[in-house]
Amino acid sequence: MTEYADFRGFLDFLEKKDKLLRVQTEVDTRFEIAAGIRKVSDTDGPALLYENIKNHPGWRVAAGVFATRKLLALALEVPEEQMLEHYEQLEKKFLPTKEVASGPVQEVVLSGEEVDLSRVPIVVHSELDPGAYVTIGVQFAKDPETGLGNLGIHRMFVLGKNRLTVWAPPDHHLGRLIAKAEDQGQGLPIATIIGADPRIVIASQVKVPLGVDEMEIAGGMKGAPIEMVPCKSIPVSAPADAEMVIEGVTLPGERVPDGPFAEYTGCYSAAKDAAVLEVTAITMRKNPIYHTCLTGLPVTENHVLIELPNLVRVRQEVQKTIPEVYDICVTPGGTFRHHVVVSIRKRHEEEARNVILALLATGIGIKLVTVVDDDIDVTDPLEVEWALSTRMQPDRDIIIIPRLTCSTLDPSVPVARTTAGWGIDATKPMGDQKRFEKVRVPGVDQIDYL
Ligand SMILES: Cc1cc2nc3c(=O)[nH]c(=O)nc-3n(C[C@H](O)[C@H](O)[C@H](O)COP(=O)(O)O)c2cc1C
Ligand SMILES: [Mn+2]
Known part of the structure; x- marks a missing residue:
């Protein structure tokens, strides 16, 4: 049985676990909420619920809800150490959605002239962002050809009272659906869910092929079908218990500059051409909680x-080469994407090189692969660096592959969607274990006076 039923139920659950801080001090949507998220992200702090938002009476803003692994583990309802194994199972469970006639997300309906995004406390996050962005809206849309649903998170820049960008390039499914609708001379109806059940947020990140409806994975994660109400102005449904839904249709062929925006790389991405969404209705609860998150x-x-989705994807890829992959880390300094450390139990001398090539070939943003032996803790930068220092010769053990197609916002790449990749084999040669044996002092475990 799950401990919470929806987004605000999760906030209550966090509060019970002492992992939610209510902030009564008045805050401005410009930087002040994002500053709070930055701080809890850096200090392993609680999630935040801002209850007094300048110029937005009646609104509250939830922030930093997934800022730490501890918070994510609470959303998945397992101890942090079990999160990956648990998540990997959840990824494979599907439960079809259930249509219902009404739900709290439609307690208030703003349509036509009433639509005004300036009424919503949309946040300005980082110093050089050009304005307010919806950063954790989960877009639900249907494939115009197959009718199958798709979920993803795509940032939206506020252009005016009823206009937003949608940053969804065609290598993401939503971008593809927008392009397919345009091929038919049409806009794509999109429901953007804000204040979604955490399982919907988590499921939106699962790496599955186009045509697999991630809303069904969210149902599997919840252990109950996600209940969906028909939207008021577009032929799409949305979760009945969300805090709010922005209903809209993309304007076919229209592109406007979006950015620079503070990205996951920790740098600003250049302004890019993004699709434009015309908002046709905003539906919400009577006392809605707006939800924002920080990227940077x-x-x-x-x-x-x-x-977690990246770890699962990387593990599957390595397993194709080496069934006995021991451990994997997508490193924090490597943006959880650009640098992957893999430990293996070598059975052939050059296996690490196959692992390096397999991972660089995925095109998911991996730029550096470091392979170590199974006696190295991949999550400990000191141990990994020690392996590099003592088990690796640069002229023999580094592979550099120029010009790979790659989805990345890495500001160092010379051409968009292209990167060089490199790999380091920091495993010891197989026949020569003695020279590489780790120095140990006997009896440390027996010491009882420290
Ligand atoms: C907080 C957050 C913000 C994101 N913002 C964007 C974005 O603005 N544009 C984008 O293309 N992907 C963004 N992503 C990544 C996509 O949501 C993710 O790759 C998703 O799995 C795509 O769904 P799809 O597999 O159906 O294409 C974001 C992810 C997170 C967690
Ligand atoms: Mn998808």
Whole structure:
């Protein structure tokens, strides 16, 4: 049985666990809420519920809800150490959604002239962001060809009272659906869910092929079908218990500059052409909680949310090469994406090189692969560096592959969607274990006076 039923139920659950801080001090949506998220991200702090938002009476803003692994573990309802194994099972469970006639998300309906995004406390996050962004809206849309649903998180820049960008390039499914609708000369109806059940947020990040409806994975994670109400102005449904839904349709062929925006790389991405969404209705609860999140220098909640899907994907990839992959770390300094450390139990001398090539070939943003033996803790930078210092010769053990197609916002790449990749084999040669034996002092475990 699950301990919470929806987004605000999760906030109550966090409060019971002493992991939610209510902030009564008045805050401005410009920087002040994001500053709070930055602080809890850096101090392993609680989630935040701002209850007094300047110029937005009646609203509350939840922030930093996934800022730390501890918070994510609470959302998944397992101890932190079991999170990966648990998540890997959850990824494979599916429960179809259930249509219902009404729900709290439609207690208030704003349509036509009433639509005004300036009434919503949308947050300005980082210093050089050009304005307010919806950063953790979960977009639910249907494939115009197949009718199958799709979930993802795509940031939206507020352009005016009823206009937003949607940053969804075609290598993400939503971008593909927008392009497919445009091929038919049409806009794509999109429901953006804000204050979604955490399982919907987590499921939106699962790496599954186009055509697999992640809302069904959210149901599997919850252990109950996600209940969906028909939207008021578009032919899509949305979760009945969300805090709010922005209903809208993309304007076919329209693109506007979006950015620079503080990205997961910890740098600002250049302004890019993004699709435009015309808001057709906003539906919400009577006393809605707006939800925002921070992306920026690692570690932010963006990183926390992508760590598990990336680990699963990397493990599957390595397992194709070596069944006995021992451990994997997508490193925090490597943005949980650019640097992967893998430990293996070598059975052939050059296996590490196959692992390096397999991972660089995935195209999911991996730029550096470090392979170590199974006596090295992949999550400990000191141990990994020690392996590099003592088990690796650069002229023999480094592989550099120029010009790979790669989805990354790495500001160092010379051409968009292209990167060089490199790998380091820091495993010891197989026949020569003695020279590499770790020095140990006998009896440390028996010491009882420290
Ligand atoms: C907080 C957060 C913000 C994100 N923002 C964006 C974004 O603005 N644009 C984008 O294309 N992907 C963004 N992503 C990544 C996508 O949501 C993610 O890759 C998702 O799995 C895509 O769904 P799909 O597999 O159906 O394409 C974000 C992820 C998180 C956790
Ligand atoms: Mn998808």
